[in-house]
Amino acid sequence: xxxxxxxxxxxxxxxxxxxxxxxxxxxxxxxxxxxxxxxxxxxxxxxxxxxxxxxxxxxxxxxxxxxxxxxxxxxxxxxxxxxxxxxxxxxxxxxxxxxxxxxxxxxxxxxxxxxxxxxxxxxxxxxxxxxxxxxxxxxxxxxxxxxxxxxxxxxxxxxxxxxxxxxxxxxxxxxxxxxxxxxxxxxxxxxxxxxxxxxxxxxxxxxxxxxxxxxxxxxxxxxxxxxxxxxxxxxxxxxxxxxxxxxxxxxxxxxxxxxxxxxxxxxxxxxxxxxxxxxxxxxxxxxxxxxxxxxxxxxxxxxxxxxxxxxxxxxxxxxxxxxxxxxxxxxxxxxxxxxxxxxxxxxxxxxxxxxxxxxxxxxxxxxxxxxxxxxxxxxxxxxxxxxxxxxxxxxxxxxxxxxxxxxxxxxxxxxxxxxxxxxxxxxxxxxxxxxxxxxxxxxxxxxxxxxxxxxxxxxxxxxxxxxxxxxxxxxxxxxxxxxxxxxxxxxxxxxxxxxxxxxxxxxxxxxxxxxxxxxxxxxxxxxxxxxxxxxxxxxxxxxxxxxxxxxxxxxxxxxxxxxxxxxxxxxxxxxxxxxxxxxxxxxxxxxxxxxxxxxxxxxxxxxxxxxxxxxxxxxxxxxxxxxxxxxxxxxxxxxxxxxxxxxxxxxxxxxxxxxxxxxxxxxxxxxxxxxxxxxxxxxxxxxxxxxxxxxxxxxxxxxxxxxxxxxxxxxxxxxxxxxxxxxxxxxxxxxxxxxxxxxxxxxxxxxxxxxxxxxxxxxxxxxxxxxxxxxxxxxxxxxxxxxxxxxxxxxxxxxxxxxxxxxxxxxxxxxxxxxxxxxxxxxxxxxxxxxxxxxxxxxxxxxxxxxxxxxxxxxxxxxxxxxxxxx
Ligand SMILES: Nc1nc2c(c(=O)[nH]1)N[C@H]1C(S)=C(S)[C@@H](COP(=O)(O)OP(=O)(O)OC[C@H]3O[C@@H](n4cnc5c(=O)[nH]c(N)nc54)[C@H](O)[C@@H]3O)O[C@H]1N2
Ligand SMILES: Nc1nc2c(c(=O)[nH]1)N[C@H]1C(S)=C(S)[C@@H](COP(=O)(O)OP(=O)(O)OC[C@H]3O[C@@H](n4cnc5c(=O)[nH]c(N)nc54)[C@H](O)[C@@H]3O)O[C@H]1N2
Ligand code: SF4
Ligand SMILES: [Mo]
Numbered sequence: 001x002x003x004x005x006x007x008x009x010x011x012x013x014x015x016x017x018x019x020x021x022x023x024x025x026x027x028x029x030x031x032x033x034x035x036x037x038x039x040x041x042x043x044x045x046x047x048x049x050x051x052x053x054x055x056x057x058x059x060x061x062x063x064x065x066x067x068x069x070x071x072x073x074x075x076x077x078x079x080x081x082x083x084x085x086x087x088x089x090x091x092x093x094x095x096x097x098x099x100x101x102x103x104x105x106x107x108x109x110x111x112x113x114x115x116x117x118x119x120x121x122x123x124x125x126x127x128x129x130x131x132x133x134x135x136x137x138x139x140x141x142x143x144x145x146x147x148x149x150x151x152x153x154x155x156x157x158x159x160x161x162x163x164x165x166x167x168x169x170x171x172x173x174x175x176x177x178x179x180x181x182x183x184x185x186x187x188x189x190x191x192x193x194x195x196x197x198x199x200x201x202x203x204x205x206x207x208x209x210x211x212x213x214x215x216x217x218x219x220x221x222x223x224x225x226x227x228x229x230x231x232x233x234x235x236x237x238x239x240x241x242x243x244x245x246x247x248x249x250x251x252x253x254x255x256x257x258x259x260x261x262x263x264x265x266x267x268x269x270x271x272x273x274x275x276x277x278x279x280x281x282x283x284x285x286x287x288x289x290x291x292x293x294x295x296x297x298x299x300x301x302x303x304x305x306x307x308x309x310x311x312x313x314x315x316x317x318x319x320x321x322x323x324x325x326x327x328x329x330x331x332x333x334x335x336x337x338x339x340x341x342x343x344x345x346x347x348x349x350x351x352x353x354x355x356x357x358x359x360x361x362x363x364x365x366x367x368x369x370x371x372x373x374x375x376x377x378x379x380x381x382x383x384x385x386x387x388x389x390x391x392x393x394x395x396x397x398x399x400x401x402x403x404x405x406x407x408x409x410x411x412x413x414x415x416x417x418x419x420x421x422x423x424x425x426x427x428x429x430x431x432x433x434x435x436x437x438x439x440x441x442x443x444x445x446x447x448x449x450x451x452x453x454x455x456x457x458x459x460x461x462x463x464x465x466x467x468x469x470x471x472x473x474x475x476x477x478x479x480x481x482x483x484x485x486x487x488x489x490x491x492x493x494x495x496x497x498x499x500x501x502x503x504x505x506x507x508x509x510x511x512x513x514x515x516x517x518x519x520x521x522x523x524x525x526x527x528x529x530x531x532x533x534x535x536x537x538x539x540x541x542x543x544x545x546x547x548x549x550x551x552x553x554x555x556x557x558x559x560x561x562x563x564x565x566x567x568x569x570x571x572x573x574x575x576x577x578x579x580x581x582x583x584x585x586x587x588x589x590x591x592x593x594x595x596x597x598x599x600x601x602x603x604x605x606x607x608x609x610x611x612x613x614x615x616x617x618x619x620x621x622x623x624x625x626x627x628x629x630x631x632x633x634x635x636x637x638x639x640x641x642x643x644x645x646x647x648x649x650x651x652x653x654x655x656x657x658x659x660x661x662x663x664x665x666x667x668x669x670x671x672x673x674x675x676x677x678x679x680x681x682x683x684x685x686x687x688x689x690x691x692x693x694x695x696x697x698x699x700x701x702x703x704x705x706x707x708x709x710x711x712x713x714x715x716x717x718x719x720x721x722x723x724x725x726x727x728x729x730x731x732x733x734x735x736x737x738x739x740x741x742x743x744x745x746x747x748x749x750x751x752x753x754x755x756x757x758x759x760x761x762x763x764x765x766x767x768x769x770x771x772x773x774x775x776x777x778x779x780x781x782x783x784x785x786x787x788x789x790x791x792x793x794x795x796x797x798x799x800x801x802x803x804x805x806x807x808x809x810x811x812x813x814x815x816x817x818x819x820x821x822x823x824x825x826x827x828x829x830x831x832x833x834x835x836x837x838x839x840x841x842x843x844x845x846x847x848x849x850x851x852x853x854x855x856x857x858x859x860x861x862x863x864x865x866x867x868x869x870x871x
Pocket of ligand 3: 022023024025026027028029056057058059060061062193194195196
């Protein structure tokens with residue numbers, strides 16, 4: 001593929017190029033920014049020296065210019081003068097000075113802390129400055145009012161941590177020849193470093209003819225470009241994966257050697273779900289040759305039995321593999337087809353193609369290491385795993401990769417860290433550490449240390465009840481509505497948002513969220529633009545944007561590693577500050593400077609190089625923090641980074657491939673059984689009143705095909721509504737940016753809700769009809785666009801339609817927030833991982849026209865004349 005060597009300057013105006021990096025999504029493509037002599041940013045393009053994004057950006061990256069010059073930006077600190085609060089209600093901001101604003105915030109937060117620190121609800125979401133997420137820890141507060149990391153990866157992150165100590169995972173684009181994408185946009189439109197991955201995936205297809213198979217209810221960008229699109233009924237991906245696993249096992253298309261040597265699949269499981277151990281806690285396996293039990297590390301062992309039923313000390317037991325095989329007995333593609341609608345013959349064919357492409361038994365030498373080569377991998381993300389039984393779903397997808405031996409090996413499904421530097425502090429590469437009985441230590445907490453169980457609960461979202469999950473922020477709605485039952489003896493009254501839009505991101509009933517915000521004594525927001533949530537604030541603390549600030553980051557890098565510099569391209573346009581400075585000023589006013597510096601040292605890993613440690617009683621700028629992060633990575637100072645822009649290199653093979661070599665991976669998740677029982681004991685001991693209602697069945701050591709409860713909703717909600725991201729859309733947040741609006745609002749995929757024409761005919765609906773989409777929990781309105789590229793049971797709602805009108809006039813009302821359709825309760829939340837269901841059962845009701853409250857305002861409906869079919 002041709003590499004850009006010279007920046008393509010499209011402006012006649014002379015100026016200079018600066019090295020920096022993007023933050024128009026959570027990731028960090030490297031950029032070059034052109035600034036004219038009169039100080040105007042007029043071009044942003046990819047930095048070709050980075051082997052990751054290789055000179056490429058996505059449309060959002062270029063559109064950062066329009067964010068920078070967006071007239072809607074906050075220009076000074078603001079104080080609310082309108083005491084009335086509500087959606088779309090004008091706060092009647094009045095500009096105030098920084099000292100006054102910070103003193104006000106300091107005073108109000110001090111009141112909260114003196115009263116009860118748990119009354120503070122934080123929502124701090126900047127993925128590029130993860131260290132800010134830790135600020136509430138300075139108050140001993142583990143509350144969290146957002147669905148970030150949890151809507152998308154509530155089950156995904158802890159399960160990656162459990163199974164192979166990773167935060168995320170990606171198919172290895174370097175060697176993969178058969179790439180399954182299930183409910184994720186990797187390499188095409190979303191998820192990990194899209195602009196970078198897109199060119200690597202394209203290259204793999206051009207150079208190696210890599211086959212791409214997309215399992216999706218919707219003809220997504222990836223599906224449209226794939227070799228094969230397999231339409232699937234929403235929320236049935238786990239069943240599809242189990243159907244594949246059934247074929248792989250039944251037809252013996254699995255990598256027995258890998259399962260025996262590198263996983264706990266041969267370990268014997270007793271009737272209680274725990275491994276069978278001797279008096280010293282050592283685990284038994286069965287010797288298939290001598291037909292007798294042995295300890296897992298017995299040097300005399302001839303061959304591990306993967307199958308069979310045995311007896312040890314009078315107790316029946318089976319190898320973990322056999323336990324899975326037992327489950328798969330009920331998961332034939334024909335049985336699974338009833339739920340997934342994927343023809344059994346298709347599942348069987350894909351399983352065989354996948355196993356063939358995996359080349360079980362083959363090897364490759366990389367950097368002097370001989371590694372198993374498995375050029376076939378099953379990739380999945382939010383759409384596939386964002387369901388009630390999410391832990392099981394993630395496990396099922398991972399097991400498909402396990403069966404062919406494609407975990408952390410060239411061509412396979414490989415673990416990705418959140419941020420190497422932060423994870424190194426927990427020991428070894430990433431978070432790799434030896435555990436008991438030859439196994440890798442499970443690492444279910446990737447975002448923060450485990451929150452201890454407490455009764456009554458300290459956290460309104462019950463984080464202490466999720467021993468392996470990601471903060472289920474949405475549960476706050478459920479627990480506060482039933483405060484007595486959940487033992488909540490305090491009512492949160494303060495909200496601190498930074499880089500966050502909880503009224504947008506949280507599932508659940510909007511009116512109930514509005515009531516919660518209305519009940520708050522004080523709300524402060526650190527943001528750059530007005531959004532649904534910060535228009536409720538009492539004080540706005542405006543921050544610099546990405547073109548005015550320093551940072552050093554590399555978030556969830558598949559295939560690459562190394563810090564990317566962000567540096568100011570212009571001085572701040574307005575009277576704004578960096579987030580670092582704002583948190584320092586607030587911390588100082590609360591007497592927490594020393595604590596905050598201690599936390600920053602810990603989460604940034606500065607302990608690894610003591611010369612980088614922050615002194616206890618100083619305030620540091622964004623530049624100083626960035627400099628330390630850069631030095632921690634490669635010892636280079638800011639001058640070096642300013643010159644080079646980044647330290648990005650291909651990921652070191654010893655970190656990327658089998659970093660756990662010599663330890664066994666978790667095929668069978670005994671620790672989930674243990675987590676369940678430990679939690680149960682704690683709940684029993686504390687006499688927690690709802691312990692009998694807790695969904696103990698959600699904790700499974702192996703996945704089963706039990707349907708998610710979304711399938712059990714009343715039958716008249718006969719369709720499944722899904723939502724999706726896309727390459728030009730960051731959450732819903734890039735909407736409002738004129739360049740993004742320009743490409744989004746010309747595309748029927750993003751201006752109307754997509755429905756299959758056959759389904760429409762049955763319901764006497766037509767293209768352009770206005771409908772109310774009703775779930776058992778809420779409703780939104782939309783125009784319909786008919787498309788063959790939609791599963792007949794699916795209703796597809798773009799994130800572009802999920803925004804509602806606010807003070808930011810660039811953002812149009814899209815018909816309501818998709819999340820309004822979703823419940824925020826325990827029934828639809830995985831008790832194991834905290835993942836909420838992200839698919840809603842709905843029915844469509846034709847309306848005579850656009851409801852007046854929506855039509856009257858600034859909405860997408862007014863702009864949709866002459867809309868054609870989606871595909
Ligand atoms: N362009 C872009 N990239 C991003 C982001 C962004 O907003 N925009 N956000 C970042 C973040 S924080 C995240 S979490 C990731 C998310 O990355 P992805 O998981 O890739 O994104 P989504 O669009 O949420 O979901 C992926 C696909 O799942 C499909 N889907 C929905 N329901 C189902 C289902 O039940 N089954 C199946 N099989 N598919 C279903 C949708 O149609 C969609 O195409 O992307 C990250 N990168
Ligand atoms: N319906 C629906 N709901 C979802 C999702 C979905 O796809 N559909 N996705 C879910 C997922 S995966 C996630 S991770 C969450 C995301 O949820 P959020 O992180 O709350 O999403 P954003 O809309 O990106 O809100 C972030 C805010 O950060 C502000 N911001 C941008 N740049 C800066 C900056 O430099 N400094 C500061 N201080 N602020 C800045 C923006 O103005 C925006 O208001 O939402 C979840 N909820
Ligand atoms: S993928 Fe993300 S980081 Fe890369 S150019 Fe697009 S918005 Fe920027
Ligand atoms: Mo996310």
